[in-house]
Amino acid sequence: MNQSKRLTDGALLTAIFMVLLLVAVFVPVLSIFAMFVLPVPFVIYASRYNWKPTLVMMVVAALLTTLFAVTFTLPIAILMGFGGLMIGSAIYQNVSAYETWARGTFGFIVGLLFVFVYTQVLLDINWIEEFEATLGESMQMSAELLEQFGVEGQQLEEASSLLEEQVGLLTDLFPVGLAIAGVVLAFISQWLSFKVINRIERKQLQFPPFRKLQFPVSVIWIYLVALVFSLMELDPDNILYLGTQNLLVITGLVMSLQGISFIFFYAHHKNISKAVPILSVVLIIIFAPLLYLVRILGIIDIGFRLRDRMTDNNEK
Structure with missing residues (x-):
């Protein structure tokens, strides 16, 4: 049967x-x-x-x-x-x-x-070649747009050079x-x-609240290893360079997610309105530099287990 x-x-x-x-x-x-x-x-x-x-x-x-x-x-x-x-x-x-x-x-x-x-x-x-071609077309359109706004000469060359670097970086991060x-x-x-x-x-499958998201401590060590390699002068065409850049971005995103999760946890722990962490996420999206602060918060949360400490103190 x-x-x-x-x-x-x-x-x-x-x-x-x-x-x-x-x-x-x-x-x-x-x-x-x-x-x-x-x-x-x-x-x-x-x-x-x-x-x-x-x-x-x-x-x-x-x-x-x-x-x-x-x-x-x-x-x-x-x-x-x-x-x-x-x-x-x-x-x-x-x-x-x-x-x-x-x-x-x-x-x-x-x-x-x-x-x-x-x-x-x-x-x-070839996905990478197609991706590069698409970015190249976008870069050409951007250069033409800059010319229409009166940007020319050395300024145009500097802007084009910066765009080329961005295209190369995006390709490396494929x-x-x-x-x-x-x-x-x-x-x-x-x-x-x-x-x-x-x-x-008739089951009850669901995601736990986002505030309960926690990554293992090993993620920090992976991030630190990638960070150390990123400080070395590596050949941009070397596989080690590409691997380091990709690993650094991925682990950085993980740390940022951990930091945002901690913001939601802290708001819940202190009985703060849900609007506060949601507004925080909006501000992080609008002001990209805030993402680095959130990443540091995520590292501290994982490394020092801030949630466990806060919970233990509250029980005492």
């Missing part, structure tokens, strides 16, 4: 995935929404039967996409399947929502790397872009999956 139900659920959810995939490809208006919903069938199946049966479902879905859809849909199936598998198996193992998010992020990053290799090898599409895309895909897919599973199976 269990085997029969497993096969039935697998066939039904695979069919749902195929319908969503066709909608994403051939219905432009709904394509963006469909892209975020695509991992949900895999999440549901993995949350019921763990990763091994889901891996079989992903292979079947990938084969069906090559038969009934277009060539570029195969990497989409792998991307959504692997990300959904990681989220669903984490739900099956009953781990925390944030750990589930981390596993889902890893799954989507692996899927994005597969898409990157697949499109470059088989479709002859891996960070992949990581951020994985984070966003995992969060939205997990949130939607929680809603669907709660509706279908």
Whole structure:
């Protein structure tokens, strides 16, 4: 009976995935929404039967996409399947929502790397070259705009040089872009999956309050190592330089998230209105330099466990 139900659920959810995939490809208006919903069938199946049966479902879905859809849909199936598998198996193992998010992020990053290799090898599409071309066009438009405003001569050369440096930096941080895309895909897919599973199976899956978000102390050491390497004079074309820059940005974002989370925790702990931390986030977005202060706050929170200290003092 269990085997029969497993096969039935697998066939039904695979069919749902195929319908969503066709909608994403051939219905432009709904394509963006469909892209975020695509991992949900895999999440549901993995949350019921763990990763091994889901891996079989992903292979079947990938084969069906090559038969009934277009060539570029195969990497989409792998991307959504692997990300959904990681989220669903984490739900099956009953781990925390944030750990589930981390596993889902890893799954989507692996899927994005597969898409990157697949499109470059088989479709002859180089993401980095396309990205550089797009940025180059934007830079050219910016230079022409500056000329229209009367900027010329040495000032124009300095501005163009600065724009070129920014383009080079953004290109070097391409891996960070992949990581951020994985984070966003995992969060939205997990949130939607929680809603669907709660509706279908009457569960109570949800993210804990943002104020409870805490990263391990090891993140600080990774950040410090990246910071030390960034102070060295490394060759910009060296893989160590690129790795250091990307790692520094990623860990910096993690520290910033920790700092923002602490602001929400502090407001809740002191019974301050929720409007205060929300306004703080708005100010951080508007005034980018504040992000460095928030990052320092995040480092202090992780390193000295400020929340635990505040909680312990309150109990005493």
